[in-house]
Amino acid sequence: MTDAISTPVPPSAPRRPSSTSFHGRTISDDYAWLRDPGYPEVKDAEVLAYLEAENAWFEAWMAPRRDLLDTLFAEMKGRIKEDDKSVPVREGDWLYWREFAVGAQYRTWWRRPADAPEGVGHQCIIDEPALAEGHDYFRLGAVAVSPDGRLLAFSTDTDGSERFTVRFRDLASGEMLADTIPGTLSALAWTADSRGILYGLANAQWRTDSARLHWLGDDPAKDVELFHEEDEGFRLDVGTTQSERFLMIATGDHETSEVRLIPADNPLAEPIVVAARRKGVEYDVEEREGTLYIHTNDTHPNFRLATARLETPGEWHELIAGSDRFYMTGVTTFADFYVVEGREDGLDQIEVRYYDDPVKVERIAFPEASYDAALGENPEYRTATLRLGYESMVTPGTAYDYDVKVRALTVRKVQEVPSGYDAAAYDTARLIITARDGTDVPVSLVWRRDAKRGDGSNPLHLYGYGAYGIAIPPGFSTNRLSLLDRGFVFAIAHIRGGDDLGRHWYLAGKREARTNTFNDFVDVAQGLVDLGWTKAGRISIAGGSAGGELVGAAINMAPQLFGAAVAHVPFVDVLNTMLDASLPLTPGEWPEWGNPIEDAAAFDLIASYSPYDNVRAQDYPPLMVTAGLNDPRVTYWEPAKWVAKLRATKTDANTLLMKTNMGAGHGGKSGRFESLREDAEEMAFILTELGVT
Numbered sequence: 230m231t232d233a234i235s236t237p238v239p240p241s242a243p244r245r246p247s248s249t250s251f252h253g254r255t256i257s258d259d260y261a262w263l264r265d266p267g268y269p270e271v272k273d274a275e276v277l278a279y280l281e282a283e284n285a286w287f288e289a290w291m292a293p294r295r296d297l298l299d300t301l302f303a304e305m306k307g308r309i310k311e312d313d314k315s316v317p318v319r320e321g322d323w324l325y326w327r328e329f330a331v332g333a334q335y336r337t338w339w340r341r342p343a344d345a346p347e348g349v350g351h352q353c354i355i356d357e358p359a360l361a362e363g364h365d366y367f368r369l370g371a372v373a374v375s376p377d378g379r380l381l382a383f384s385t386d387t388d389g390s391e392r393f394t395v396r397f398r399d400l401a402s403g404e405m406l407a408d409t410i411p412g413t414l415s416a417l418a419w420t421a422d423s424r425g426i427l428y429g430l431a432n433a434q435w436r437t438d439s440a441r442l443h444w445l446g447d448d449p450a451k452d453v454e455l456f457h458e459e460d461e462g463f464r465l466d467v468g469t470t471q472s473e474r475f476l477m478i479a480t481g482d483h484e485t486s487e488v489r490l491i492p493a494d495n496p497l498a499e500p501i502v503v504a505a506r507r508k509g510v511e512y513d514v515e516e517r518e519g520t521l522y523i524h525t526n527d528t529h530p531n532f533r534l535a536t537a538r539l540e541t542p543g544e545w546h547e548l549i550a551g552s553d554r555f556y557m558t559g560v561t562t563f564a565d566f567y568v569v570e571g572r573e574d575g576l577d578q579i580e581v582r583y584y585d586d587p588v589k590v591e592r593i594a595f596p597e598a599s600y601d602a603a604l605g606e607n608p609e610y611r612t613a614t615l616r617l618g619y620e621s622m623v624t625p626g627t628a629y630d631y632d633v634k635v636r637a638l639t640v641r642k643v644q645e646v647p648s649g650y651d652a653a654a655y656d657t658a659r660l661i662i663t664a665r666d667g668t669d670v671p672v673s674l675v676w677r678r679d680a681k682r683g684d685g686s687n688p689l690h691l692y693g694y695g696a697y698g699i700a701i702p703p704g705f706s707t708n709r710l711s712l713l714d715r716g717f718v719f720a721i722a723h724i725r726g727g728d729d730l731g732r733h734w735y736l737a738g739k740r741e742a743r744t745n746t747f748n749d750f751v752d753v754a755q756g757l758v759d760l761g762w763t764k765a766g767r768i769s770i771a772g773g774s775a776g777g778e779l780v781g782a783a784i785n786m787a788p789q790l791f792g793a794a795v796a797h798v799p800f801v802d803v804l805n806t807m808l809d810a811s812l813p814l815t816p817g818e819w820p821e822w823g824n825p826i827e828d829a830a831a832f833d834l835i836a837s838y839s840p841y842d843n844v845r846a847q848d849y850p851p852l853m854v855t856a857g858l859n860d861p862r863v864t865y866w867e868p869a870k871w872v873a874k875l876r877a878t879k880t881d882a883n884t885l886l887m888k889t890n891m892g893a894g895h896g897g898k899s900g901r902f903e904s905l906r907e908d909a910e911e912m913a914f915i916l917t918e919l920g921v922t
Contacts, residue, residue: 237289239885240282242873251808252829254836258805259877260870269390271858271865280858280869283887290886294913297922301711301909306902307648308707316628316641318616319343320608321378325354334900335361338372354381354400364388365892367900371416374400375423376473380445382417382426388892389859392431397445410449415440418469418476421494427455427467427476435813435861437464440478442496456480456489456500462816469493470516471562472610479513483697483820486511490542503542515562517584522548522567524560530732532557534569548587556731561604564611566633568604575671575723575730577602577702579617581633591636597621599659599673601702616641620705622657622675622719625650646707654678655713657703662756668737670749671723671730672757673703680716682762688792688919689718689763691754695726695746696775697821698735708908715921718762724749724779740823740831744838747782754783754790766792769915773797774863777854781840781871784849791850793918795911798860802867803839804832813861841867844874848881851918853911856889865889884918 244259265273291298314328323340330337335357341350354374361367370384370393381400384393395410395417414437415429425444429437438459441452458465458480465480476496478489485508489500503514503521512525521542523535529551537545549557549569555578557571569580579602581591595602605616605628617629617638625644632639657675664670680687690712694701701721709719723729726738726746738746750770758764768791772780777799784794800806807825809815823831836842852875856868872887879885888910916922 237282237285239286239876240279241876242279242869244877249808251825252832254829254832256804256808256836256842258870260866260873261805263869263873264864264866268864269859269861279873280856280865280889280891283869283872284889284891287886287888290884291910291913294917297916298906298909298913301912301916302906304648304711305708305905305909308646308650308710309901309905310645310647313645316616317341318606318608320374321376323374323378325374329901330358333358334902335367335369352400354398355383360385361387361900370413371395373417373419373426375419376421377423380406380419380423382419384413384417389857389890391435391861395426395428397426406445408443408445408447408449410443410452415466416468418467419493420476420496421473421492425496427478427491427496429465429467434461434811436461436817437466440465440467453497455491455496461810462819464817470514472516472564475516477514481506481511482817484509484511485820486513488512488514490514490516490539501539501542503537504545505543513559515560515567517562517564517567522560522562524557526551526732530736531555532732534560549582553731556728558728559604561607563607565613568615570604572700572729572731576600579604581615591633593617593631593636593638595619597624599657599703600624601704620644622673622703622705623652623655625652625705625707644705644707650707650710659703660760662753662760664745664749664752666745666748668725668745668749670725670753672753673721673723674718674762675709675713676718677713677716680713680718682718685758685761685764685767687716687718687763688712688767688769688921689720689757690769690771690915691720691722691750691757692771692776693722693724693750693753693779694772694776695722695724695738695750695779697726698728698732698739700727700729708905708912711912712915715916717921718757720753720757720762722750722753724753739821741834743822743834747779747786747838750779750783751787751790754787758790765790767919769793769795769919771795771797771911771915773799775800777801777863777868778803778840782838782843784852785840785843785845788847788849793851793853793915795853795914796868797855798857798863799840799854799868799871800863801840801871802842804835804842806864806867807835808832812864841871841874844871844878846878846880849875849879849883849885851884851914852886853884853914854887855907856887858889858891884914886914 245262247261248257265271265276311331315326317324317326324343325340327336338355364387366389368386373382381398384395386393393413397406397408413428414431418427430439431437440456443452456478462482463480468477475490487506488503491500510527515522519539521537526532533551534549535545555573559570561568579593600621602619605618615631620626628642630639656678660672661669728735777796780796781801825832854868856865858865
């Protein structure tokens with residue numbers, strides 16, 4: 230191992246056979262030793278030496294491509310407005326915004342009195358560059374200003390472990406308070422009197438199971454526990470209703486939820502349970518003048534909206550029925566109207582509705598046939614204007630204000646591309662490709678209009694995710710332009726497992742139906758070849774976390790289709806992870822993947838697709854893998870074991886790289902330019918392996 234670091238060559242991890250048995254099945258694992266027994270501390274010298282050897286090999290491979298890497302980085306950086314600034318948002322008596330200084334990796338947060346002219350009374354409330362100084366990694370977590378506007382609570386993580394420390398600032402004086410709360414993992418919610426803060430504390434297994442109330446000036450060790458979650462598969466978060474009358478404690482897993490409400494002016498009151506947890510029923514809650522608005526899937530998988538009185542929270546009355554076509558994704562209540570968000574035929578929709586006229590529906594119209602739209606920051610309960618975000622695959626991110634009375638959109642900001650961008654130079658389309666079981670899978674495409682296409686000669690980059698009901702919208706990316714301007718077609722496969730087409734789309738790629746996700750992705754790739762958009766071996770693919778699992782499964786199934794693959798912090802050791810209840814995420818993940826400890830059928834299914842367990846002696850495409858030493862979501866040894874096994878098993882001489890961020894977690898390096906350089910590394914790898922300059 231030591232020699233590998235000093236003289237970079239592809240590392241070779243020793244095989245050390247080990248095995249475990251469940252349900253009469255034996256799992257062999259030659260690389261289990263790469264899990265440091267002291268985790269979450271990783272100090273084992275041999276483990277660290279192997280990771281450093283892989284990093285040295287990664288750097289050695291990148292070294293002769295430094296010019297390409299620098300070119301890509303310069304292109305990407307040139308498309309970023311360095312002194313960027315968000316559109317101010319009103320909250321109480323203040324306008325709040327964030328901005329970057331030229332050359333800064335992190336933002337500063339500002340406010341000014343709402344009635345003051347521009348440039349008067351500006352106050353810096355968070356200086357991220359100063360907070361990040363001296364740290365290799367920095368991430369700002371929750372931010373909450375007290376109801377009286379005098380105090381600020383915020384949380385930070387400086388190693389990527391996602392254990393945040395909460396601190397407080399007196400905004401009048403600018404001084405930091407002595408109060409410090411370590412080990413949090415949640416939002417922050419103030420009591421009505423601005424004296425207390427509600428937060429979620431993470432336990433040793435990185436599970437947020439305790440909602441606590443901290444009174445300013447008290448010892449955090451004496452904080453009052455308002456609720457403790459006993460189910461090891463559930464995690465909790467805290468927040469407030471839009472009206473700010475109630476604090477919320479929401480707990481759940483991937484298919485069941487339970488919400489408690491506490492008066493914000495009486496936080497020690499007995500919490501109100503809106504509805505006791507019922508397996509498979511999810512709901513969230515808003516409140517207006519004593520009426521609860523409950524967004525739930527109890528009678529329809531695409532959700533409905535019900536109401537209940539605060540005095541009888543379990544008596545639900547239907548306000549908007551569930552729909553096979555319209556997938557209701559969220560509801561926000563304001564003083565004079567409420568907003569329903571959802572998707573219809575896979576396209577985002579935003580509707581304004583009224584308390585006194587239940588049949589009146591005002592759907593906001595957007596200018597393109599395919600786009601990504603959602604409510605933006607709207608902290609004010611009493612408002613006549615909504616902040617919206619909008620973009621498409623050819624339209625940069627746009628902030629709109631929507632005047633509810635006159636039903637008009639006003640552009641407040643359009644994402645600037647300093648190096649230049651002409652939307653007319655690009656085209657986009659939405660295709661349908663039929664999967665092997667006859668299911669039609671949507672695909673969003675974007676390309677340069679002057680790119681030659683139709684004969685299969687184009688390189689094509691295919692992206693997918695397909696898990697947890699997370700949709701991948703057809704949004705805008707400035708980084709993507711570096712591929713498009715080199716003749717690439719960029720495609721998003723809206724595969725089952727996400728909820729792009731509704732809740733049924735998610736369920737059709739979950740647990741027992743999990744293999745639909747991988748089949749969809751491979752079938753989309755083959756379909757794009759069949760339609761002449763590209764050809765086998767000219768496709769690059771990428772995905773992260775569960776999307777990395779997708780990449781791993783795809784290259785096991787159909788390696789010949791792909792010319793390059795990138796897997797970021799990939800969830801590839803699925804079976805071993807789901808068999809280990811001591812790992813932070815595992816109990817909460819069983820509803821998503823199945824519990825192979827108790828269920829032999831779940832064991833067999835996961836074993837059939839888990840990328841690590843299905844590596845075999847065959848040719849694989851060039852592959853780049855990333856990991857984070859402090860990653861609590863996908864532990865570093867998953868990608869490390871996968872790469873080690875691939876090196877020992879695959880029959881080709883294609884490139885295989887792994888980069889472990891030794892001081893970061895699931896999201897890679899922090900800082901906008903450090904993160905951008907990692908994006909450039911990924912793209913340099915893809916261009917090199919596909920032979921595109």
